[in-house]
Amino acid sequence: MILIGELAKKTNISKRTLHYYEQIELLQPTLITENGYRYYDESAILRLQKILLLKSIGYTLEQIKELFQNQENKGEHENWVTSLNEQIELIELKKEELSRKQYYLRSTLHTLKFGGMSDLESLLQIISQMEDRPLSEGIIRPEFSDDLELSSREMDILNRLPILGSGDKRMEELLTIFQRVQSMMSLSPYSSEVQAIAGQLYEMALELFDRDEKLLDKYWELIKPGDAAEPVVLGMDHEFMSYIDEMIRFFLKEREGNAHEGK
Numbered sequence: 001m002i003l004i005g006e007l008a009k010k011t012n013i014s015k016r017t018l019h020y021y022e023q024i025e026l027l028q029p030t031l032i033t034e035n036g037y038r039y040y041d042e043s044a045i046l047r048l049q050k051i052l053l054l055k056s057i058g059y060t061l062e063q064i065k066e067l068f069q070n071q072e073n074k075g076e077h078e079n080w081v082t083s084l085n086e087q088i089e090l091i092e093l094k095k096e097e098l099s100r101k102q103y104y105l106r107s108t109l110h111t112l113k114f115g116g117m118s119d120l121e122s123l124l125q126i127i128s129q130m131e132d133r134p135l136s137e138g139i140i141r142p143e144f145s146d147d148l149e150l151s152s153r154e155m156d157i158l159n160r161l162p163i164l165g166s167g168d169k170r171m172e173e174l175l176t177i178f179q180r181v182q183s184m185m186s187l188s189p190y191s192s193e194v195q196a197i198a199g200q201l202y203e204m205a206l207e208l209f210d211r212d213e214k215l216l217d218k219y220w221e222l223i224k225p226g227d228a229a230e231p232v233v234l235g236m237d238h239e240f241m242s243y244i245d246e247m248i249r250f251f252l253k254e255r256e257g258n259a260h261e262g263k
Helices: 004-011 015-023 042-056 061-071 078-114 117-130 151-160 167-182 192-208 211-221 238-262
Strands: 038-039
Touching: 004 042, 004 061, 015 042, 015 061, 038 192, 042 061, 042 167, 042 192, 061 078, 078 167, 117 211, 167 192, 192 238
Parallel strands: none
Antiparallel strands: none
16 A cells, blocks of 8 residues: 555645545545554555546546446446446537537627627527527538529539638638728729729639629529618628629629720
8 A cells, every 4th residue: 555645646646636535535545544644555546547537538526426436336347338428428519519609709700890799689689590500510501492493513502602600711801802892882883992892802702603603693682682671691781782783793894895895
């Protein structure tokens, strides 16, 4: 048997911790002499090693006590297998919860960057509606109605679009362009400054839609709100999207005219 100080040094924990384990009846010394010296035999040392292992993989002291108590009713091997499986399931649930929170945090950050504080109430409503929807690869994917009659190729393109709240760098690029458009809405959509951004935005949109202009137009019409309707996409209200419509329409008209002149 070894003294408490030697055990503490051997396992790299404090004597105070060993006293606490004794106090909560998790690990008792094998022998306490009349003068208060505490000794631990091989069985106690093995129990301590089990405690330290379980702590290192996420068990609380209460869970460890419960595990040791249950093994009196079951075989130790069977009890450990059951308990470890339960711990794995618990960790999976925590991972799902943390991933969902991370997604909501990013969504809030993106909303602040684009729409400011005014859109936070709408975001809160959207988040409450998404609570029961499954999380896939850290995001909640949009749902498209069967009425749209999309081909499998079109669905594949739409499912690869950057999503608000994702860690997709393309989302950050889009938000940067949209922010620049917002800052220039006091200017004419036909001005050279706005037209330069129109070219960047349209080229990026084409890349995102695999250069399928028809699908891009279909999607744009899908997310456009009516005059008094709530935005389908946060921040993309009627005024903002009408401005983008006009600047892109003029950009395409100018591009087509330049192409004819080139011929």
